[in-house]
Amino acid sequence: MALDxxxxxxxxxxxxxxxxxxxxxxxxxxxxxxxxxxxxxxxDDEVIRLVRLFAELGFHKFRLTGGxxxxxxxxxxxxxxxxxxPGVEKVAMTTNGLLLDxxxxxxxxxxxxxxxxxxxxLDPAKFKKLTRWGNVEDVWRGIRAAEATDLEIKLxxxxxxxxxxxxxxxxxxxxxxxxPWQVRFIEMMPFGEISDFQLAGVVPQDEIIETIESDLGPLxxxxxxxxxxxxxxxxxxxxxxxxxxxSSVSHPFCASCNRTRLTADGRLRLCLLREKEVDLLTPMRDxxxxxxxxxxxxxxxxxxxxxxxxxxxxxxLNRVMSEIGG
Ligand code: SAM
Numbered sequence: 442m443a444l445d446x447x448x449x450x451x452x453x454x455x456x457x458x459x460x461x462x463x464x465x466x467x468x469x470x471x472x473x474x475x476x477x478x479x480x481x482x483x484x485d486d487e488v489i490r491l492v493r494l495f496a497e498l499g500f501h502k503f504r505l506t507g508g509x510x511x512x513x514x515x516x517x518x519x520x521x522x523x524x525x526x527p528g529v530e531k532v533a534m535t536t537n538g539l540l541l542d543x544x545x546x547x548x549x550x551x552x553x554x555x556x557x558x559x560x561x562x563l564d565p566a567k568f569k570k571l572t573r574w575g576n577v578e579d580v581w582r583g584i585r586a587a588e589a590t591d592l593e594i595k596l597x598x599x600x601x602x603x604x605x606x607x608x609x610x611x612x613x614x615x616x617x618x619x620x621p622w623q624v625r626f627i628e629m630m631p632f633g634e635i636s637d638f639q640l641a642g643v644v645p646q647d648e649i650i651e652t653i654e655s656d657l658g659p660l661x662x663x664x665x666x667x668x669x670x671x672x673x674x675x676x677x678x679x680x681x682x683x684x685x686x687x688s689s690v691s692h693p694f695c696a697s698c699n700r701t702r703l704t705a706d707g708r709l710r711l712c713l714l715r716e717k718e719v720d721l722l723t724p725m726r727d728x729x730x731x732x733x734x735x736x737x738x739x740x741x742x743x744x745x746x747x748x749x750x751x752x753x754x755x756x757x758l759n760r761v762m763s764e765i766g767g
Pocket of ligand 1: 506
């Protein structure tokens with residue numbers, strides 16, 4: 442078991458498999474983003490070794506993210522090996538869905554259990570504006586491909602003021618009336634050099650709820666006061682699915698945090714919104730034994746920060762979201 446000094450049991454690892462992406466979402470990275478040389482990123486065997494070590498520490502849930510995880514070479518084989526690692530109970534992926542039309546079935550066959558697919562609006566023109574060059578039809582093709590498998594599906598939407606904060610959230614929430622999906626609205630968080638844009642454009646959960654309710658009627662909490670992972674869940678009357686809110690800015694959930702992140706360049710990022718990281722790649726490449734690596738990881742987790750300090754204007758500046766993995 443990996444405990445931090447506040448007594449939290451940390452057992453969920455999010456792994457960024459690459460900092461590269463086939464989109465350039467305005468809230469995620471600057472337009473002229475430069476990517477790290479591949480030699481600086483974890484190689485397949487390094488990822489698999491770290492998964493095995495984290496599983497030995499009691500981690501049982503693993504999420505693959507990025508950048509865009511599906512652009513990583515060998516992604517299906519990586520999933521297969523992670524899913525086959527003793528102690529691993531669930532492998533999930535956060536993806537923009539663009540490549541799922543050909544990858545959903547092989548990924549499901551390899552042991553992937555869930556995909557969280559990012560779709561910020563159903564409107565093609567607004568989708569292009571938010572992603573800088575994406576085509577929302579490609580995401581739909583990916584969603585349909587995932588539907589044809591037994592992958593569990595959740596949809597993620599980051600809400601950005603003056604981009605997708607009105608009819609877009611209503612249209613997305615309306616999907617839950619006839620689809621058994623969780624549609625989750627994410628408050629935009631500030632990172633690095635684009636934090637001014639993000640702080641100016643954050644739309645708080647209460648405002649999103651008001652917008653949805655004014656069109657679609659009341660949203661009823663599923664389990665008042667309880668979170669499903671990091672999301673608070675609601676439903677519309679007679680809905681098949683659920684509407685979720687991930688509101689790190691207005692409703693932080695640090696007390697129940699059970700996760701940590703591995704950046705594509707092999708740093709243990711202890712809190713998404715704090716700069717503190719522990720380098721795992723360098724000792725691994727320098728020949729550290731499993732016992733030595735486990736000691737480094739355990740010590741890092743022990744010192745996991747309590748949580749973010751956005752309320753005190755402490756903003757992580759060392760990386761943008763695409764480099765950390767959401
Ligand atoms: N490329 C994949 C995707 O689009 O889902 C995975 C990586 S992306 C960084 C993971 C998640 O982080 C996505 O749901 C994305 O919308 C979200 N995200 C990116 N930047 C964000 C920000 N500044 N605040 C909140 N969520 C953000």
